[in-house]
Amino acid sequence: MRGVSFWFVATGSVFVTLGMLGGIAMSISGDHSLAPAHAHLNLVGWVTMALFGVYYHLVPAAADTTLARAHFAIAAAGVVIMVPGIMLAITDRGESLAATGSLLTLASMLIFVVTVLRNRT
């Protein structure tokens, strides 16, 4: 695996490692209040990122593009911004970071929709 596929899967595997550590911390402390942040880190940061990585691996023509590299940057930034944003929102410290991260995450998915449609064979 190389290029953007590698970066999606590698970054996603770091995200899920952090998500698991957060899950273990929740279990040990008995405080599950940040469970939505944990869920989004694992599902958007790992499952979604890994699916993007596998797609780009299976469709190399889609991977060797500036759009694919932008897709990776926007998807990763979305997770990095949205997950702490959810933590802030849950703890009543504002929702603007969560909103920014969620818009980046939506943009990432829209790029993926365009990519899939463009690379129909």
Ligand code: HEM
């Ligand atoms: C070491 C691994 C993990 C641990 C220890 C862990 C732990 C936890 C804990 C303690 C909760 C809160 C449960 C509750 O309050 O009802 C939770 C919720 C959740 N976890 Fe994990 N988890 C792990 C991995 C994962 C992974 C890999 C995923 C997804 C790919 C995942 C997805 C979720 C989801 C969707 C929820 C529900 C969140 C919610 O109700 O708001 N978790 N997890």
